[in-house]
Amino acid sequence: MIIRPGIRGSFLTGEHVRAGLFFAASLWFLLHGAAFAAGAPAESLTIGYSSFSGHYVPLWIAVEDRLGKKYGLDLKAVYAGRARPQQLLMSGETPLVVATGTGALTSHVLGVKDQVIVLVFVNKVPGVIVTRPEIRSAEDLRGKVIGTGRPGALADTMVRYVLRSKLNLVPDRDVRLLPVGEPALALQSMERGVVDAASFSGPQALMAKKMGFRELVSYDKLGIVYPYNTVTTLRQTVAKQPELIERVLKTLIEGIAIFRTNKQKSIAVWRRYLRGAGDEILEESYPSTLTELEPAPMPSLAVIKSGLDILSLEYPQARQTDAAAIIDASIMRRIEQSGFIDVLYKK
Numbered sequence: 001m002i003i004r005p006g007i008r009g010s011f012l013t014g015e016h017v018r019a020g021l022f023f024a025a026s027l028w029f030l031l032h033g034a035a036f037a038a039g040a041p042a043e044s045l046t047i048g049y050s051s052f053s054g055h056y057v058p059l060w061i062a063v064e065d066r067l068g069k070k071y072g073l074d075l076k077a078v079y080a081g082r083a084r085p086q087q088l089l090m091s092g093e094t095p096l097v098v099a100t101g102t103g104a105l106t107s108h109v110l111g112v113k114d115q116v117i118v119l120v121f122v123n124k125v126p127g128v129i130v131t132r133p134e135i136r137s138a139e140d141l142r143g144k145v146i147g148t149g150r151p152g153a154l155a156d157t158m159v160r161y162v163l164r165s166k167l168n169l170v171p172d173r174d175v176r177l178l179p180v181g182e183p184a185l186a187l188q189s190m191e192r193g194v195v196d197a198a199s200f201s202g203p204q205a206l207m208a209k210k211m212g213f214r215e216l217v218s219y220d221k222l223g224i225v226y227p228y229n230t231v232t233t234l235r236q237t238v239a240k241q242p243e244l245i246e247r248v249l250k251t252l253i254e255g256i257a258i259f260r261t262n263k264q265k266s267i268a269v270w271r272r273y274l275r276g277a278g279d280e281i282l283e284e285s286y287p288s289t290l291t292e293l294e295p296a297p298m299p300s301l302a303v304i305k306s307g308l309d310i311l312s313l314e315y316p317q318a319r320q321t322d323a324a325a326i327i328d329a330s331i332m333r334r335i336e337q338s339g340f341i342d343v344l345y346k347k
Helices: 014-038 054-064 067-071 085-091 102-109 154-165 183-191 202-210 235-240 242-261 263-273 279-292 301-311 316-320 330-337 340-345
Strands: 043-049 073-079 096-099 115-124 128-131 145-148 176-179 197-200 214-218 225-234
Touching: 043 054, 043 085, 043 242, 054 067, 054 073, 054 115, 054 202, 054 225, 054 242, 054 263, 054 279, 067 073, 067 242, 073 242, 085 096, 085 102, 085 225, 096 102, 096 242, 102 115, 102 225, 102 301, 102 316, 115 235, 115 242, 115 301, 115 330, 128 202, 145 154, 145 183, 154 176, 154 197, 154 225, 154 301, 183 197, 183 202, 197 202, 202 214, 202 279, 225 235, 225 242, 225 301, 235 242, 242 263, 242 279, 242 330, 242 340, 263 279, 301 316, 330 340
Parallel strands: 043 073, 043 096, 145 176, 145 197
Antiparallel strands: 096 225, 115 225, 128 197, 128 214
């Protein structure tokens, strides 16, 4: 209970405070949204992204539905391709990237501390290792080839971590790892017999199993916690342009809300970006993706520490890396406390 000073016998309950925040956030929508829409031309801003999984659909919805307009933004998205998404960030080509937290974590581990994670869409790793049908156990993987993403990317990092810490296999000694690129290319490599196993998530994992391949390991069942999908920017950008970052995060949070509440639209957008996946696959993938996306995507210190622990198998110095320096939750905290997210789900 909060006592309101200066008025005898009057008090505000927690419910009153929440109602006040809800009203204030609603008023912000009405006033600022209308002002941006009727005011100066929207500011053009490009976000880089690194993959085509369902966790990126909120970004694509934000771009296609022009959700940034009410926040004074003309939002665009560019696929990083074979480049690391952090290269787009460091070159100044994009002020923010939507990607796994691996780039930011690894950068800090190696002593370059200018990147910060300001939002985390997903806090667990939803992938699987899928194998040829005749491979039934971890021991059967000995001497085999596993297809991974580019060296240092999350798919590669997770395969190495699981092999060593969960399956008692030494990467590059007991099992050969072959970088094959995007999941679609990994699936082709399995079809052609180039690799015996590969790491997938979402629709590609379902597609692989429907083609007769076997799920050997589920990262989710192992309970692996990691900053799987994040918004990362430079520390100086947060310091110099916090208002811009707040507008971008609100736009993306609104994209999350649409994904969580409008299945038909979400699958339609997803279909345009993920070629080769039929409606049946996307329909089956939607519920799991829904449970993985955080409605209030606050960066978590505990999740970052878990991520550093995973990286420590490859980079021992990760154990001494300051996890708190990798995240800046100040803007997300301000957004959450304003009641903005509550308004989105009460529309």
